[in-house]
Amino acid sequence: MEINKNRFKFAVIGDPLDQSLSPILHEEVFFQLGINGYYKKQLISAENLNNYLNSRILTSLNGFNVTLPHKNTIMRELDVINTRALDIGAVNCVLNKNNELWGFNTDWFGFAMALHKNKIKIKGKVALILGAGGVSSAVIFALVQNNISKIIIKNRTKSKIKLIIKQFSSKYKNIEIIEFDEKTEKSKSFDLIINCTSLGMSSYLNLSPLCLEYIKSNHIIIDTIYNPSETQLLKDAKKNGAKTLNGLDMFIYQGLASLDIWFEKNITEKIDYEKLKMKLMNSLCLQN
Known part of the structure; x- marks a missing residue:
């Protein structure tokens, strides 16, 4: 996959999302690795999940993260679910692969x-x-x-x-x-x-x-x-x-694991972890 030439699209879905630093995490990774990509927040309430999955808004993405309140309910809408995610009974990472939605759990x-x-x-x-x-x-x-x-x-x-x-x-x-x-x-x-x-x-x-x-x-x-x-x-x-x-280290590691799933190879091993963590800590200081 030519990660430097293509435009990759990702998001986090959930409700609420005000507290999420996922876009900042992924933008820093894109910057460090020279990836042409963007990551956005997509506010989706519990009752609107099916409508979004049936639209082009989510299926046009290369992948997306899942947070409250969808980690359990999204499982019945996926085409393929990783065995660990099945054991856990929750999905927080979805890969769009060959027009199929594959579910994973990177929280664990x-x-x-x-x-x-x-x-x-x-x-x-x-x-x-x-x-x-x-x-x-x-x-x-x-x-x-x-x-x-x-x-x-x-x-x-x-x-x-x-x-x-x-x-x-x-x-x-x-x-x-x-x-x-x-x-x-x-x-x-x-x-x-x-x-x-x-x-x-x-x-x-x-x-x-x-x-x-x-x-x-x-x-x-x-x-x-x-x-x-x-x-x-x-x-x-x-x-x-x-x-x-x-939960900051947990958040960072689950995010990096999601990226490796989306690109189907270990792209995050070259990440400067401490630099990424400092970026997020500075953002937290500005918010709190």
Whole structure:
């Protein structure tokens, strides 16, 4: 593929998109690699997804990323779905290949790489997952691949927890996956706390998905949100002396993995990661 001569078109679809830095990430990659391409935000509500998929707006793109609220629902509209995305039950990356839409999940890879980059070892540990949506499934998949010992899931909708437990327990029988019980669970029973909800983002800026009393100094608190760079959960965690990590590295790595899928080869190995990250951090500083 002549990446320097052709004009490539990409987008992120979802609702809301105000907080997304995806265009900035991809524009920096295009600049570093000399790719003639553009990347835009395409605001699509849950009820309008089918209309857009049936129009030329999305099918004219080389590929697009998928965020809330479409990561699960888009799967039934795709022609081909990668096996990992099927296992996770969510798609965040779509490739337009030979007029067919191929679905992938790069969130799990982004999370796994974020753990690796920040030297967070999870083998044999216990994780508390906050949320039970598409991001939660990707994070759980990454944890399982990295030999987590036990996963506890906390979510308002209990039926969603049961679905995830059924989904993963049937295939990964060596991992214990259970529902959070406020009456019996003590904070000392887990090592990591990972927020996969939207609490802390956008209109939920001052909200945290977990009471401060559950956070201890020996915990590692990870928020998959990257904008704002420090959510209320992370602020609370710092107050209690816990180690914290936001979602920026996860966001960057999932974006780079998407580009490799769209170009069907490893084009991002030549990226100056720290320069790209600094560009995004500067953008976050201007926004917050």
